[in-house]
Amino acid sequence: MNKPIYLTLSGVAMLAVGITLLLSTSIGVGTSKILVPLFLFISGILAFIFSQVNGQHKVAKTFHMLQGMGLVSFAVLIAIWPDTLDMFLKLTTYFIMAYGLFEIVFAFSVLRSSFKVDKSILMTRLVVGAVNLIGSFVLFMSLLKSTASGLTVAGFLIVLGGLGFIIFANRIKKIDPSY
Numbered sequence: 001m002n003k004p005i006y007l008t009l010s011g012v013a014m015l016a017v018g019i020t021l022l023l024s025t026s027i028g029v030g031t032s033k034i035l036v037p038l039f040l041f042i043s044g045i046l047a048f049i050f051s052q053v054n055g056q057h058k059v060a061k062t063f064h065m066l067q068g069m070g071l072v073s074f075a076v077l078i079a080i081w082p083d084t085l086d087m088f089l090k091l092t093t094y095f096i097m098a099y100g101l102f103e104i105v106f107a108f109s110v111l112r113s114s115f116k117v118d119k120s121i122l123m124t125r126l127v128v129g130a131v132n133l134i135g136s137f138v139l140f141m142s143l144l145k146s147t148a149s150g151l152t153v154a155g156f157l158i159v160l161g162g163l164g165f166i167i168f169a170n171r172i173k174k175i176d177p178s179y
Contacts, residue, residue, distance in 0.1 A: 004169040006050035007064075010071075011165025013043035018159030021151050029085070037079035044071025047165075057115040063106045070102070089143055089150040096157050097136035103129030103164075121171050128164035132157055 016039040024032040048068025051061050074095050082088040107125045110117055135157040142149040 003050070003054045004172045006046045006053065007169040007172070008166050010043045010046035010050065010068075011162040011169065013039045013046065014162030014165060015159055016162075017043070018155045018157070018162060021155030021158060024151055024155075025148070033079075037075040040071055040075035040078070043162075043165075044068045044073075044075060047071055057110075057113065059106070059109050059113050059115065063102075063109070067102070070098070085147045085151075086143070089139070089147060089154060092154045092158075093136050093139045093143065096132050096139060096154070096161075099161060100129045100131070100133030100136060103132065118171070121168065124164065124167055124171065128161065131160055135160070 017036050020027070020032050020035045020039065027035075045068065047064055051064035051068060054061070054064075074091075078088060078091055082091055103125050107122045107129065110122060135153065139150060139153045139157065142153045
C-alpha cells in the first residue's frame, strides 16, 4: 500500500465528518452523534499510522503523530462530554482553532529545521492553518446567531481540513514518487 494513502484516507474520513455535520439535520442528530466521533477516530488512527510508516524528518513525524493523537482525543471527548448541540459546537470551535494554530506552528517549525523544505507544501499548510484559525472565529460568531449556522460553518471548515490532508498527501506523492 502506498504510504501517503494513510494520510489521504485520514482526509477522506475528515471529509466524512464535515459532510455529516452539513447533513446532520437531514440524517438526524442521533446518527450524527455516532458518525462524527467515529469518523474523527478513524481519521486520527490513520494520521497516527501515517506518522509511523513514513520516513519523514523528525518535525514532520512528531507533527503527524500529535495530529493523530489530537484527532483521537477530540473524537473521544465529543463522544462522551457534550450533552447539547451548543456545547458540541463550542468544543468544535476550540478544536478548529487549535488545529489552525497547530498547522501554522508546524510550518514555521519546519522552516526553522535544517530539513530541505518544499515551499508549496508549506504554503498549503499555512493556508489551511490560517483558514481554520480565522474560521474558528467565524464559527464562534455564527454560534451567537444560531446552532444551525454553527453546524454549517463547522462542517465547511472540517471539509476544508480533510481536503488539506488530501492535497498534502498528493503533493508528497508528486515530490517523492517512491512513496
